[in-house]
Amino acid sequence: MRISSRIDLINNFFSFYSFLSHWLKKVDGYSLQSPFVFQVYQDLQNYLKTQISSNQQIEAVRKYLLSSSQNIKVLDLGAGSKKVNTHQRKVSDITRYSTSSKKYALLYQYFCQLTPANQVIELGTCMGITTQYLSKVTKGHLYTFEGSEEILQIARSTAQLTNASYILGDISTKLPEILSTLDQIDFALIDANHTYYGATNYFGLLLEKIHKDSIIAIGDIYWSKEMNKAWDEIKSHPQVFLSLDFFECGIVFFNPKLKKDHFTLGI
Numbered sequence: 001m002r003i004s005s006r007i008d009l010i011n012n013f014f015s016f017y018s019f020l021s022h023w024l025k026k027v028d029g030y031s032l033q034s035p036f037v038f039q040v041y042q043d044l045q046n047y048l049k050t051q052i053s054s055n056q057q058i059e060a061v062r063k064y065l066l067s068s069s070q071n072i073k074v075l076d077l078g079a080g081s082k083k084v085n086t087h088q089r090k091v092s093d094i095t096r097y098s099t100s101s102k103k104y105a106l107l108y109q110y111f112c113q114l115t116p117a118n119q120v121i122e123l124g125t126c127m128g129i130t131t132q133y134l135s136k137v138t139k140g141h142l143y144t145f146e147g148s149e150e151i152l153q154i155a156r157s158t159a160q161l162t163n164a165s166y167i168l169g170d171i172s173t174k175l176p177e178i179l180s181t182l183d184q185i186d187f188a189l190i191d192a193n194h195t196y197y198g199a200t201n202y203f204g205l206l207l208e209k210i211h212k213d214s215i216i217a218i219g220d221i222y223w224s225k226e227m228n229k230a231w232d233e234i235k236s237h238p239q240v241f242l243s244l245d246f247f248e249c250g251i252v253f254f255n256p257k258l259k260k261d262h263f264t265l266g267i
Helices: 003-025 035-051 056-066 091-098 102-113 129-137 149-157 171-179 196-207 225-235
Strands: 071-073 088-090 119-123 141-146 164-168 187-190 215-219 242-245 249-253 261-264
Touching: 035 102, 035 242, 056 091, 056 102, 056 129, 071 091, 071 149, 088 091, 102 129, 102 187, 102 215, 102 249, 119 129, 119 171, 129 141, 129 187, 141 149, 141 171, 149 164, 164 171, 171 196, 187 196, 196 215, 196 225, 215 225, 225 242, 225 249
Parallel strands: 119 141, 119 187, 141 164, 187 215, 242 261
Antiparallel strands: 071 088, 215 249, 242 249
């Protein structure tokens, strides 16, 4: 068996095991003992129901990109893609395999609007779909980071966002530059690199600017053993007082008034 085939087999087994483990651990809203988490979860469910038919303009962009036959050059600065891991990729494939679904874009939007949403960070612009969702609830300014130039060009061209800055380059160097100009961060989405070092390094940098009402979302927490290890360390961090596991992402809160706890939930 080729090494690449073995890696695929291991990744597939880990994905199945992770999904099964999450399914066995997850609880429904009525089983939640925390009043705060119960309210947040119920409000999230209502938000998804009421907003699922909205954002038609953004979803039209997604539909357009999914139908595109354009090939672009992709620079991967992290773990790459599980589905299409080549330097030349179709825009449609990137959109299909590397962009958050509408449900999870709405989930990020919901948690963003729970914060003051004055300073918002997105690490991993991709095709800019989630960027547009976050932009709609950003009251101040959104900073979105992408390492691949041609991907960023497409994301920027599909929407005229007056409250967003598109930042090209290695996040490890670009993020500290932007953070040095900001007094605090309200909401951040870590959805780039997909390595243990990348996730934990970005989280550590963001920690320097968070406050008690900040929320950080981490995408693809079961993408690999590395990412799952990073998620375990992040949710156990002393500054994290509450963590929510939605399988495709994790959400962490920093308010010391919250009881230190962790919940596995479904949507």
